[in-house]
Amino acid sequence: MKMRIQLIIENESGLSTTAEIAAIERADTDDLIGISLEEAKTMTGGVQRALVESQAGEAIHRASTCPDCQVPLRRNGSHRMCYRTPFGRLELNSPRFYCCRCQTNARRSFSPLALWLGSHASPELQYLEAQFAAQLSYGVSSRILSAVLPLQHATSITTWKRHVARVGGRLDEDAHHRLSSKPVLNQFGLPTRNPLRAVGIDGGYVKASDAPSRQEGWFEVMVGKSLPRTGNGQVFAFVHRLEPKPNERMERFLAEQGVFPAQPTTFLSDGGETVRQAQGEFREFGEPILDWFHVAMRTTQLSQTIKGLAADSPIEGDSANRIDELLRELNRAKAYLWHGSPHRALRTLEVLTWDIGTETSRATALQDKLDEFMNYIIANLAAIPNYADRHRHGEPIATGFVESAVNQVVSKRLVKKQQMRWTMAGAHRLLQVRTRVLNQQLRDDFERWHPELRATAEPVRLAA
Numbered sequence: 001m002k003m004r005i006q007l008i009i010e011n012e013s014g015l016s017t018t019a020e021i022a023a024i025e026r027a028d029t030d031d032l033i034g035i036s037l038e039e040a041k042t043m044t045g046g047v048q049r050a051l052v053e054s055q056a057g058e059a060i061h062r063a064s065t066c067p068d069c070q071v072p073l074r075r076n077g078s079h080r081m082c083y084r085t086p087f088g089r090l091e092l093n094s095p096r097f098y099c100c101r102c103q104t105n106a107r108r109s110f111s112p113l114a115l116w117l118g119s120h121a122s123p124e125l126q127y128l129e130a131q132f133a134a135q136l137s138y139g140v141s142s143r144i145l146s147a148v149l150p151l152q153h154a155t156s157i158t159t160w161k162r163h164v165a166r167v168g169g170r171l172d173e174d175a176h177h178r179l180s181s182k183p184v185l186n187q188f189g190l191p192t193r194n195p196l197r198a199v200g201i202d203g204g205y206v207k208a209s210d211a212p213s214r215q216e217g218w219f220e221v222m223v224g225k226s227l228p229r230t231g232n233g234q235v236f237a238f239v240h241r242l243e244p245k246p247n248e249r250m251e252r253f254l255a256e257q258g259v260f261p262a263q264p265t266t267f268l269s270d271g272g273e274t275v276r277q278a279q280g281e282f283r284e285f286g287e288p289i290l291d292w293f294h295v296a297m298r299t300t301q302l303s304q305t306i307k308g309l310a311a312d313s314p315i316e317g318d319s320a321n322r323i324d325e326l327l328r329e330l331n332r333a334k335a336y337l338w339h340g341s342p343h344r345a346l347r348t349l350e351v352l353t354w355d356i357g358t359e360t361s362r363a364t365a366l367q368d369k370l371d372e373f374m375n376y377i378i379a380n381l382a383a384i385p386n387y388a389d390r391h392r393h394g395e396p397i398a399t400g401f402v403e404s405a406v407n408q409v410v411s412k413r414l415v416k417k418q419q420m421r422w423t424m425a426g427a428h429r430l431l432q433v434r435t436r437v438l439n440q441q442l443r444d445d446f447e448r449w450h451p452e453l454r455a456t457a458e459p460v461r462l463a464a
């Protein structure tokens with residue numbers, strides 16, 4: 001059996017042309033039922049070629065006469081132009097025309113095809129490239145897409161990376177722009193309750209490709225996730241050293257989720273140095289809060305070290321239950337922190353240092369740990385609320401929800417393999433794409449940039 005697939009294209013004036021798309025042959029001995037994937041790819045590729053060529057022909061034809069005086073325009077040579085789509089790389093014939101004398105006196109020419117296409121890659125291809133690269137390595141993405149689409153060199157990994165970097169750069173710019181949409185107001189004309197319970201901030205590390213040594217081989221990425229009152233949170237990420245205006249970014253991040261500009265938001269972090277710096281930058285948007293889990297974890301470690309003192313030989317004059325007394329003191333300090341009294345906690349910890357002494361190496365080690373803990377508390381003084389109160393009112397006090405976000409946003413894509421190394425700029429731009437994909441916002445971004453995409457439904461949105 002022989003089958004021929006033809007495409008009949010009818011233009012505006014009713015003239016129809018036929019394009020041969022594919023010829024399929026099946027012998028009686030063939031076991032194959034229906035079309036093969038390769039045949040499907042050939043057919044789609046053929047339809048795409050015929051369709052784009054006709055559309056391009058019409059676009060060129062429309063531009064070949066002056067829109068004002070209808071005079072045919074003079075040709076100024078022609079060349080081939082490449083256009084990349086998910087269904088193949090097309091070489092199109094692209095003539096140039098001189099502008100009409102009624103428009104200008106200068107001998108200027110233009111390419112109607114270039115104007116019509118706008119770019120060398122179709123928005124859909126760019127969207128696919130960005131969406132895949134945000135979730136999988138370029139190599140894997142390329143193999144998957146080539147398996148199901150007639151890409152035919154529509155993209156190489158180098159061009160792919162360049163396209164994704166451009167998308168990332170554009171998203172990065174967008175991330176600093178104020179949203180024009182108005183916040184939701186209630187019946188009294190006041191902003192509704194802050195839809196976010198908190199925003200958690202944490203740091204992740206990415207291996208640098210241009211590191212001078214192994215020790216310096218990492219750079220920090222700031223990751224944040226919102227904890228909304230209903231539904232799923234949204235993530236953001238940026239390379240801290242490349243972000244000159246983190247507060248603009250935060251303003252946009254909050255506004256996109258319906259937070260009114262003057263509405264205070266809670267920022268939770270583990271109190272580490274760089275996240276604390278970021279929290280300080282976001283201070284204008286609300287109160288920073290030190291993650292209770294990290295405070296509790298540190299006190300647990302301290303109590304382990306105190307218990308370890310039991311191995312030392314008893315010191316003259318110390319009571320038999322010295323260790324218990326020290327633990328009680330530590331717990332008192334912890335309780336002060338829990339109730340939002342860091343100064344009292346610090347005084348209690350100070351007393352604890354006197355009671356421990358420096359007689360043994362274990363005691364000195366414990367002193368160092370206590371010292372570090374006290375410095376941590378002092379550095380985060382302004383971020384220690386009354387946890388007990390917050391907890392009672394069901395307000396978040398821990399950043400557990402953001403730690404998994406670091407893994408999801410950074411680790412899963414940028415540090416999955418030992419050999420994965422990034423430049424700061426490269427990581428920063430890919431993170432912009434990745435966070436938009438994870439937030440299910442990338443399609444909307446593309447539809448905003450390319451309104452023609454709105455006409456094409458996206459049946460399945462890939463979840464990462």
Ligand SMILES: [Zn+2]
Pocket residue numbers: 066067068069070071100101102103
């Ligand atoms: Zn004219």
